[in-house]
Amino acid sequence: MKKFLIDLKDVSYSFQNSHILRNINLSISEGEKIAVLGQSGAGKTTLISIINGTLKQTNGNYKIFNKNHNTLKREERIKIGTIWQDLRLIEDLSAEQNVNCGLLSRKNFIFAIKNLSNLCSFKEAHKYMEICNLKKTTFNKNIKNISGGQRQRIAIARTLIQEPNILLADEPFNNLDPKLSNTIKDILISKTNTYKFKKPDTVIVSLHRLDLLDGFHRVVGMNNGEIMFNVRMENLKDYHLNKIY
C-alpha cells in the first residue's frame, strides 16, 4: 500500500452545528504541488487549518508523516510552514523582525529576545525579503506603516525562512498585482531556484485566480465543504470549473 505524506480519509469538520467540511478524501505525496480552488466559504481555509493541525477534524482520519498530527515531534512540526490568509504578522515589530520570527523554531530563547531588542543579525531575513521582491527601504519599517502587498510578501518571506518541507499557503496572492503574483508563484512552486534557498518540496496553495494554475501538478476543486474534483493539471476541463464557480 502506498504511503502518502498527507492523507485525509473521510475527514469532516463541524462548528456550531454547521458542516464546514464533509467527507474529505485527499492524499498528497511528497513533492506534489497542489492548487485548491473554490469560492469564498468553500472550506479551503478549514482544510489548510486541519492539515497544519490548528483545527482538529470532528470525524474521519488524518495522517501527516504517517502519524496523527497531535503526536508529531517538534522536529516534524518545524517541517510544516503556513502562509495564513490573514497574514498574522506582529504589528509592533518591524518587517525584518517579523521575517526573523520564521527562524524561531530553529533558534533558542536568546535569539527570540535579541530579535525583540533588534540586536540579532537580519542577514538571512534580508535575503528572503529580497527573494520576495521587497525593497531595502521596507526592511526596518514598522509593519503598521507598510502596504498590503508588502505585508503579504513579508508573511511569505517569514514562512520561507522557516525552510519548511511542506508549505501550506492560504490565498498567498491576495494584495499582489498580476506580475508579482506570478513571481511569487514561481518562488513557491517552480523548480528553478535562482536565489539558492531551500524550497519546500510539497506545496498546497488555495487560490481564486485561474491564471495562476500553471505549474501545479494537481488541482482540487471545493464547493460547500466538499471536494468536487481532484484532477491532474493537464486533465482540468471547463466542466470541472463549472462545478465550483
Next chain:
Amino acid sequence: MYKLKLDTTILSFLPILILIPLSISLFKNIHLGGIDLFSEFILSAFFPRINSNILITLLNRLSETIFIALTSWFISLVFGTICGLLSSDTTFEILKLPTLISKVIKIILIFIRSIHEVIWGLLLMQIYGINISVAIISICIPYIAINSKVINEQLENINPKIIESISNINGNNLSSLIILIWHPIINTLKNFGIYRLECALRSTTIIGLFGLGGIGTSIYLSFQSLSFRELWTYLWSLGFLIILFNVILKKLGSYFFNSKILITSLFCVLILIIFSLFYFFDFILKPLPEYYYSLNNSFSLNKNFISYDFFKLIYETILLSMTSSALAISLPPVCSLIFINRKGKTLIKGITFLFRLIPPPITILMFLMFNEPSISLAALSLGLYNASITHKLLTFNLDNIKMDQFIAINSMGVAKRIAWLYGLFIKQSKNYLVYCSYRTDILIRETAIIGIIGSVGLGWQLQESISSFALEEILIILLAYSSIVLVGEIINGKIKKNFI
C-alpha cells in the same frame, strides 16, 4: 551595527534586573531570629482556628468591613463621576464655560489623590477619634479623586470631531453634553467601577490595620499577639468575601446597566448624593474635641525639620517607589514565562491570590521575622503586593486574547515559551505597560503605609509627626508626598501617551 530597540515587550521584562541588587541587599540583612515564628505563620494557614468567640468577632468585623467598603465604594463612584465631569475640559467646552474652573478642580483633585487613604484615616482619627464614619470618609476622599481621574481621562479621549459635529447641531448645551458623555461614563462604571469594589475591600482592611475598624483591626491584633491561626481565619474569610463579591458583581454587572434597574439606580444615586452631602457637612461642622486645640497649639515646626535627613527620606521614598514598581511590572511576565504549564500557572495564581489577600503591612511584618528593616525589604513587600494585582490583570487579558498569532507561531514548531512570548504576550504588552503605569501612580501613594511599618521613607516620618500632632511637619510631608506623586503622574502620563 545593530540599534537597540526597546519595545514594550522588552520593557516589560527589563525591570527584573532590579532583583540582582535587591537580592544582594536582602541576603546581607538576613537574620534567623524569627524563622520558627515564620514557619508557624505559614503552617497556621492550613489550620485556621474556629471557635464561637472567633466566629462572633469574625461576623461583626466582616459586617463592618462590608458596610465600610460598600458605602465608600458607592459614594466614591457617584462623587467620583461628578468630580470627573467637573474636572474635564470637555464638559466646560461643551457647556461653553471657561475651562479655568476645570483646571483648578483638577489640581485640587491631584493633591487629594496623592495622599493614601491610611494617611487620611490617621489624620481624621487624630481629629475625630475612632469611628466608622472616619473609615468611610478616609476611603472616600482619595477614591473620589481616583475615580474622577479615570472618568476625566475617558471624557478627554472623546473624539474632538464628534464633539464638533454634536456642537454644530446647536442644540441645548446640556443635551449635547449628556449625549457625548453617557457611553464613556457608563462603560467606565461598568468596567472600572466593579473592580473598585475589590479595591475598597482591600483599603478597608488596610485602614483597619491602623485601628479604624473592620476585619483589618482583628488581623492586626491577632498578628501582634502572634495568634497566627486566628489571623488565618480572618484572612481566609476575607479571601472568600472578595471572591463572593466578584462573583455577585459579575452576575449583576451584565444587566445592571441596561434595564429598568438603571432608572431605579439613578434615583438611589440622587438620594445618596443628598444624604451624603448632609452627612458630610454635619461631620465637618461638628465642633472638634477640646484636646485637639490644646495639642495643636502646643506644637510648632521644628526648625531643623527640613534638613539633610528630610531629603534623605524623600530620596528613600523615590527609591522605594522605583524598586517596587520595577518588581510590580516585571515579575508577572517573568513568572508567566517560567511557569508556562497548567500546574505552574495554578501555583502562581494561588501565590498571587495570597499576596493580594495579605495586606502589605502584614507582609512586611512577616518578612521582618527573618530580615532587618530596609528599603529593599519594604520594596519587596510592596512590589509583591502590586505584582499580584498586575499579574491578575495580565492573566485575565491573556486568557481573553485572540489566539490567531499564537496559533501561527505555535504551528511552526516553536518552543512553548517563545510561542507565548511572540504569539500572546507581545500583543498584550502595550496594554499591560499602560496599566502598570496606572498602578505605579497608586504604588507611589502606597509607599506611605509601607514606610510606616517598615521604618523607611516619608511614611515613617509622617507617622511620627501625626503621633506628635506636629501639624506643620505633617503639612510639609504631605506636600513632599504630593510633589512626588505629581512628578510620578507626569512621567507616567508621558509614558502612556507614547504607548497609546
